[in-house]
Amino acid sequence: MSEQGHFDEKPPLEDQPAGEHWNAEEFRRRGYQVIDWLARYFETVESLPVCSQIEPGEIFAALPEHPPASGEPFEAILADLDKIVMPGITHWQHPSWFAYFNANTSGPSILADLVSSGLGVQGMLWQTSPACTEVETRMLDWLVELLGLPDTFLSTGEGGGVIQDTASSATLCALVAARERATNFEVDRSGVDGPLAVYASKEAHSSVEKSVRIAGIGQRNLRLIDTDDDLRMDPGALRVAIDADRDAGITPVMVVATIGTTATTAIDPVRKIAEVCFKSGIWLHADAAHAGTAAVLEEMRWIHDGLELVDSYCFNPHKWMFVNFDCNAFWVRDRSALVRALSVLPEYLRNSATESGKVIDYRDWHIPLGRRFRSLKLWFTMRHYGVKGLRRYISEHISWAGELEERVLEHPDLELAAPRTVNLVCLRHRLGDEATRQLIETVNADGTMFVTHAAVKDCHVMRICIGGTTTGKEHVDRAWQRIDSAARKLG
C-alpha cells in the first residue's frame, strides 16, 4: 500500500543510513510516505474484508524470532506492514463496520494526534507543559457546552473535566473518589475495613465489576440491580438494595447509572436514581461512553436528564465523535474530592506553579503520572467540524438507525429485540436464537460487513451500530439487503 509517486518530482535524496537518528529532511520524506500510505488505505479499505481471516499464531510466526542486529531500511518496514500486519487487521474504519460500538476517527483528529506524538511533551504537571493542561481544560469546558452538560462540570466553578484513556479508568477513578468520601478517607489511610457496596444495573458495563475488584471492594459487594422491561435500572429496586445494605452494616459507596448500555443502549433514569443517591449521600457516576455523543443534538438531550445531580460523568469522544482513541472525557462536580483521593506529591515534582494553587496538575485526576497532549485531538476535531458539522453527521447516523428500525418492525421474519434509543438497532429472528445466530453468521460470512451479538433478556440478539466516519446511507442499505435476504431464507 505504500506509494512513492510524489517524490518523483523532487530531486533525489540520499537515504540517511538505517540505524541513525533522522534529520528533519529525512523525517519529512518518510512522513510523506506514511501519509501517502494512509491516504491509500482510506481509499481502499472498503474493498478489504472487514474482519481479518488469519488463524491464531500466524502473524506471530511471520515475525522474526529475534530483533534485527542492524537497522533496516524504512522501505522494508513499510513493505512488511503491508505483507505481515495488514492481513491481521480487522478494519474498524471500514464503512460497513456495524459491530460493538464504533471507535471512529477523522483526518483532523489523526493529524492532531500526529502533532502530539511529534511534540512529545508530558502534561503530568501544569509546569511540565502549560499548554497541555490549559488546552485540555478549555476543551473539556467546550464539550460541556457542545453536549449541553450541566454547568456544575465547568472548570470555572467547583468541578472540571479531564481526559482519561477509557471509560474503564474513569469508573475506577470515580470509585476511588467515591470510596474516600464515603469513608471519610479511612480507606486511604488504613485500607478497606468492613464491607462496602457498589450498585449498577444488570446491563452495566463489565468495567464496573473490574473497578470493584481492582479497588479491593470485592465482586460480592457489587449489587446488580434489576431493570425494567426496557432494560433500564429500576430506581425502586436500587433503593431497596441500598436500605438492605445499610441495615446489614454495609457502607454504600457508589451507584453507576448507564446512559446507553453496551448491549442495547438503554438509558437509565438518572434523575430518579439521583434522588435515591442524594438522600443517602451516595456518589453517583453516570457512564455515557457511547451514547453521550448523541447529546450534540438538542433533541437528544433527554438522555442526560438529571445530570446536574450526578457527582461524575463520562463519555468517549473516541467512540462516536470522530476523535481517535484514546480520549475519554470525564467530569466531576467537586474536583477536590477527586484530587484528594489521587494526589501524591513527592519532592521531585514540587514546583512553584503547583504551590501557587493557581494551576491544575492533571496527574492528580487519574491513575498514570505521565500523560500526552490528547486535547489537541478534541481541539482540531471541534474546530474542523464546528457544532454544525458534528450535528449533521450524528443526526444522519441516528436517522439511518431509525429507518433501519422501521424496516425491522415491518419485516415478517425479524423483530426488534430492544427499544432503539440512539444509533444502535438490536434485532432477532422470530424463529429464535439459533436462527439469529445463523443470521449473524450469514451476513458476516463474505467479509463485506460486520455485526456482533449480545444477550438480551436471555435471547441471542444481533446488534447493528451505525456510527462510522465513512459509513454512508448506501452502506446501511446494503447491510439491510443482506440481513433481509438472509432472514427470509431462514424464515
Added chain:
Amino acid sequence: MSEQGHFDEKPPLEDQPAGEHWNAEEFRRRGYQVIDWLARYFETVESLPVCSQIEPGEIFAALPEHPPASGEPFEAILADLDKIVMPGITHWQHPSWFAYFNANTSGPSILADLVSSGLGVQGMLWQTSPACTEVETRMLDWLVELLGLPDTFLSTGEGGGVIQDTASSATLCALVAARERATNFEVDRSGVDGPLAVYASKEAHSSVEKSVRIAGIGQRNLRLIDTDDDLRMDPGALRVAIDADRDAGITPVMVVATIGTTATTAIDPVRKIAEVCFKSGIWLHADAAHAGTAAVLEEMRWIHDGLELVDSYCFNPHKWMFVNFDCNAFWVRDRSALVRALSVLPEYLRNSATESGKVIDYRDWHIPLGRRFRSLKLWFTMRHYGVKGLRRYISEHISWAGELEERVLEHPDLELAAPRTVNLVCLRHRLGDEATRQLIETVNADGTMFVTHAAVKDCHVMRICIGGTTTGKEHVDRAWQRIDSAARKLG
C-alpha cells in the same frame, strides 16, 4: 511554523469545505502540511526557550470560550497552534533537556504512531484485530532479548509481556495480581478483609503509594524500607519489616524493587530482595521505568541481576528508548495470575477465538478495555535502529554522563550527591542547599537548558539526565560550561 512550499509543484486543489469529512486526497494534503510543520519544529526547537514562559491562565484565556458554531479552515487551526499553543509548550524534545527523566522519541516511532492513529483499530480482544495482539506479543519477546531479560518473561513459556500506558498502571496491575495470589482471591470475591501490607524503599516512585491507595490497601500499610548509603533498599530491613507484619497478623502482599530510583537512579539489590520474598512467598515487582533501557548494553546488565526471581517487571521504552509516549513494557512470569485477577467476560465480548484458549486477549492484562496498536512503535523503532543502533546511542548517553561525573568530581565547588549508575548525574554545591538552589535557578534562567531538582538525604540536589534523541556531546558540554561558571560565581 507551517510551510506549504511543497504544494506549489502540484496542481492547485479546491479545499474541501470545513465541517465535512475529508476525502483521501484532502487528508494527504493536510497530512503533508502537518509533516512539514513537524519537520520545521524539529529544525527550530533548539532555538526556542526550553521552558514555556507563560503565566497560569494565559492559554486558557487565549482560547475562545465557546466551540465554533461552524467548521473552520485547517489553516486557521494550524495558525492558532503556532500562536496560542506553542508559547505554552515546554520542549521535552529540546536537545538541552536534562530535566526529570527524558520522554524521548524518534521519527520512526512517531510515524508508527501515525499508522496506529490512522488504522484506528481496537485490540481489546485478539479477535478484534489479531495483528494488534500478535505484533505486541512478538515485540515484548524481542524486548526480552534486547535487554537480556530472563526467559521466564517470554510468551512462549508461562509468562508474557504487555504494553501499559505507564509504570504507574503496571505497578497497580502487579499489585492487584499479587493481592489476589496472597489472599487466594478472597479480596476479589469479598473485598479486603484484614490488613495487607506492601513494601518499597524510601526512594521508590510515588506511584507505589498511589497504587496502594487505589487498591484500597491504605497508605498506612505501605512500608517504606530504609536504604543504604547509596540509596538502595536494605534487604535486612525488608525482612525485619515483613516478619513484624506477619507477627502482627498483617498479610504481606507485594514488594517493589526499584531499578533506577527517580531521584538518583539507585539500583535496589534485586537478588537479595528476591531471596527475602521467595522465602515468604511474596510477589516481587521490579520497576525499571527509566533505567531498564541501559540493559541494551551487555555491560549494563548487572542492573537486572536477580531478575529471573521476580514475579513482574517493567520499563518504559517511552522514556529513553526513542519510542514516543505512551509505551510501558510490563512482564509477568505467570500470566495466569494476572489474567485471573483482571478478567471479566461479558456476553457481548464472547467469541470463538477466546474460547479456543489459543489466543491472548490483552484487555485482561490491564485496566482499560479498549487499546490502540502501540506495538507498531516498538516494531518500527527496533527495526529502524537495530540492536546496534540502539546500543550506540544509549552507550553515548551513559559515557557522556560518566564524563560529566568526572568533571563534577574534579570541580572545586561541586560534589556528587549520589553515585551515578546510568545516565543521570546528581550534584550539589559545596556551600549547601541555598547555593544549589541558586545554581539550578541560574543555569535554567536564560531558557537555553533545563535541569530539575530532587531531595537526596535531606539535601537539595541538581539532577542532570542525558537521554534526549537530539542531545549531542556539544549540548552536554555547553550545559557543563554554564554549571561550572555559575558554580564558581557562587563559590
